[in-house]
Amino acid sequence: MAEITLKSLAHSYLANPASPEDYAIREMNHVWHQGGAYALLGPSGCGKSTLLNIISGLLEPSSGDVLFDGERVNSLPPEARNIAQVFQFPVIYDTMTVYDNLAFPLRNVKTPEARVRERVMEVADVLELTGQLRRKAKNLTADEKQKVSMGRGLVRDDVSAILFDEPLTVIDPQLKWKLRRKLKEIHQRFNLTMVYVTHDQLEASTFADKIAVMYEGQVVQFGTPRELFERPNHTFVGYFIGSPGMNFLEVSTRDDRVMAGETPIAVGTRLREAVAGARSRNVKLGIRPEFIEVSGEPVEGGMEAAVEHAQDLGTYSILYLRLGEYAVKARIEEDQDPPEGRAYLRFPDNHVGLYVDEYRVETNHE
């Protein structure tokens, strides 16, 4: 297994890229450490598959370097890079048995048969394929085929990394959960470097210790699921992580007050000074629905909002509110009755993030 470094990496599918929008990967620096369980999370089209294909060697980057343990591998073909890749749809040989399919990557590199057997049995055991080993792959269900495909990715223990490109898309939802846990177990047992691509935050956080969130060809944050939740580094991470995502209000200062349009926003002095001192017109305050304090009665420092709708989700409710011109969502727990008509909101300063030009700016109160 190797440490994978991406150095000043950029890629455009166009012959003569002119602007940042022409790049599927905008210049980035990133390190995947040896032995890590990582997720690459982002919406469709943000560049996830492009990045994986650059790492595995299926695609040569327009500029920058890919280093494995410090060695530049840009010009090495995929087979020389020792990367295992598992795709969205099963890549298996239908006419071979499950055993032979799993053995294939090992036999390909001339592994002794005794070792082949050992590894195939081990991987089949983890993926619960032992009972299927003698069956021809063409007779398997779609789920089973994808398990075999994953097994083929996992069977070699000498690879630099295993890259998973949305491997559970075709899998039945109930089995999905189980397989994600399995992958995590395999990671711990075999000490592999794994990069798991997905657009699903739940999938990313159940599998990975650290998540790289991609947006418009860039990794905008690389952190633990908790860090992404508590301190989103970029407004996109705030929107994308959490359910519902973070609330953002465009703000400015007027007469020594923080205003979202025509609505004063009650925040502490430091945050107000930071908003006033921001050198941009693109200034936002972000607060997660979980951290808004909601009261049915007027409270000191409470901002009056209209309650538009309450969505009961069993153990909690999501309140859809209107604060001046802004739609705001707040989460309240089951022990609190959702207010009707009017609500009074407080934004605790330690849970409010300041975003200038979409990136988080630290203020002293934090």
Ligand SMILES: Nc1ncnc2c1ncn2[C@@H]1O[C@H](COP(=O)(O)OP(=O)(O)OP(=O)(O)O)[C@@H](O)[C@H]1O
């Ligand atoms: N072969 C290609 N030729 C030209 N443009 C491409 C090619 N492959 C991808 N792109 C473009 O590059 C950008 C990134 O695509 P990519 O497939 O890497 O994103 P993704 O995050 O993996 O999306 P998805 O989850 O939909 O697969 C998109 O704008 C896409 O249209």
